Amino acid sequence: VVPAARSVALVPGEKIPCKLVKKKESLSHDVRLFRFALPSEDQVLGLPVGKHRFLCAIVDEKLCMRAYTPTSTVDVVGYFDLVIQVYFKNGGGLMSQHLDSLELGSFIDVKGSPKFAKKLTMLSGGTGITPIYQVIQAILKDPEDQTEMYVVYANRTEDDILLRREELDPWAKEHERLKVWYVVQASVKEGWQYSVGFITENILREHVPEGSDDTIL
Incomplete structure (x- = not known):
């Protein structure tokens, strides 16, 4: 429980600027720990356990927003930590590359x-499904969160798809508000009902909602 005396940094519907004060690169060749200071050193982040929040940045002259779950505890004061896998150039991961830079x-x-967001679109490739999986799990666990989720998940082959049979397909079958669409480049097995190739504009038009004030990508 967050002590009542502590002020909370996050304000619903507003962005807060947080300063990068630590970057640890020794976790692995592509996994980093990022520590961001809150606006005031006596604040807590104010994010409930299991909830996600968004990092926002201008990347290539476009607004980029990505959801991450903090690895620091809810009662830590003055900062929060993120552990993020960096997807290097030509491998996607615009936000992770931006953070790494x-x-x-x-x-x-x-x-x-965001309480105002009714629809959440998430694009992923390979092991990039991990943070998206965490977001899906957190939303589905919250009975008050009725956000509709649309996931487009790309891999090289069908066998490379992570968490499909254990989590993603069962969740999508059980929860109508979760839609998952797969894209593979090759090695399509007989009976494949999803897309072949790469994520394209046409695929997005068919399987994710159009942008609007209540939709987040």
Whole structure:
């Protein structure tokens, strides 16, 4: 439980600037720990356990928003930690590449789980499904969160698809508000009912909602 005396950094519907104060690159060749300071050193982030929040940045002159779940505890004061796998150039991961390029002292905007968002679109490739899986799990566990989720998940082959039979397909079958569409490049087995190739504009038009004030990508 967050002590009442502590002020909360996150404000519903608003972005807060947070400064990068630590970047640890020794976790693995492509996994980093990022520590961001909150606006005030006596604040807690104010994000309930299991909830996600968004990092927002301008990347290639476009607004990029990605959902992540903090690895630090809810009662830590003055900062929060993220452990993120970096997907390097030509491998996707615009936000992870942007974070990896940040110098200490740089700022990034942080936004909590949006109550106004009715629809959430998430695109993923390969092991990038892991943070998306965490977001899906958190939303489905919250009986008050009725966000509709649309996932387009790309892999090289059908056998490379992670969490499909254990989690994604059963969840989509059980929860009508979760839609998952798969895209593979090759090695399509008989009976494949999804897309072949790469994620294209046509695939997105068919399987995710159009952009609107209540839709987040």
